[in-house]
Amino acid sequence: MNGVIVIDKPQDFTSFDVVAVMRRLCGQKKIGHTGTLDPMATGVLPLLLGKATRAASLLDDTDKEYRAGFQLGYRTDTQDITGKKLQECGERVQKAQIEAVLPYFRGNIWQIPPMYSAVQKNGQRLYTLARQGIEVERDKRPVTIYELILNEFDENTQSGALTVRCSAGTYIRTLCADIGERLGTFGVMSSLRRTRAAGFSLKDAVSLDEAKRLSEQGTLERMVRPTESLFSGRPALRVTGAQARRFCNGGALSLERLPGLPGDGTDGAFLRVLSPEGSFLGLGTVDREKAELSVLRLFYEEGN
Template structure:
């Protein structure tokens, strides 16, 4: 039974759910979920969880993410990216010094107003459904964190080299809209801006160098061999190995004694199998989420 994480290099024009549907067919496995939506125009790291590993999806979506984004200045669209309808074009007189100056206020804890073209729900309807019907509603600002934001010296491989376009590396928290970031930077510069290309380089602790394309997955004689262990999502936590008695209690869902400091741990059986993510308090480990097959 397949169980693990596929790090897919999502192709352009596919939705994240399209990728999950394709993987369900390849593995003949109903339990498939992804670790953070990418817009159809975006490419890059899409962690896809298969089998019992889907229990980690809730943790994966919470983690930090990293992107390379193309910011096209002078163009304002209704979707905040260049796939949308152009609302306005403005002249651009921005050099690197001006751009760097504008970026300073977007680092750290900031607020974003989510775009109308998003899947956030309002009164049971997704915002993009309202937007397509020509409606705009008030959206409360949401707090996000930009951990790093820098200007790249040149267009990364695969990105179009376009006039009035700058390339940004962004490391951010869950819930950050990169196209909104580009729009807001454009507003701060006075000329407007849109996202013209986006590539995610890290999500859920997995990086682009480990990603495979859908073509590689389909051509593989053993697709299950491409699955990464689910404990890779929890590399930030220390590991502890438990004996047979504690393992029996763990598999029954009971707390068990453990020689570990207080905190969150990756817990392994004596055979090396990843069992669970647990919280140790005063020498007693309780399960946060289990990952062994029942």
């Protein structure tokens, strides 16, 4: 199989657990995922099958959307409810107060990665140090919160839920902790469901149980989407037969021979390159200095 299958990751599974299950169900070893989800998180986990794994390094900057539960009043060493409780605060917060502070977290903001994260410090993962009881200084990182909405808040239990649409690399549990701090109390993430990633949403996803059922029926391949779907937002360029052969052999295409270049055609822009029949060949990058469209990544199948 070559392409993308979107899994609705169950709770208490790591992303690698899901990959292991799908390797068995798909009968192939070459499977990768497009972004790790913590074990407590559920939701959209696109998996790359076969030749689609070549796309992994090109998807790091994709935006994501979450529905996150939060609890005010205490903090933990992991910034979520699975961690060790460190401190409590009896300060009571009203819904209007939360609405008032959310604008501070919209747009471009800075976050300090949590100790329980895969970020590296001097060659070591932070979570490895954290498990040894070691806390080190971490540099702030820029992230972007495109949308932040308070869906609900119970003033009695001091718990609620947020919708967050953000850039890659955003830590939602850190966002919950920072919101709590801004409110003069503490906050932890109580649940997390990823509703969109890599251009796919929950409506595109299949559960692991459903994937197992389809595998037993021999129909799992129907859920595999073409690799091209990962780049559906990119402009498409249909080339001639001769140009397709040259491109598939790694050769650059002259921009002069590509009339009607789609998109803005700026230097560095990349396009979906299609055969005369519309088959996806790969991605090309515009190089204005050389006046050519060079090969960024090939995905074509033999015989296309």
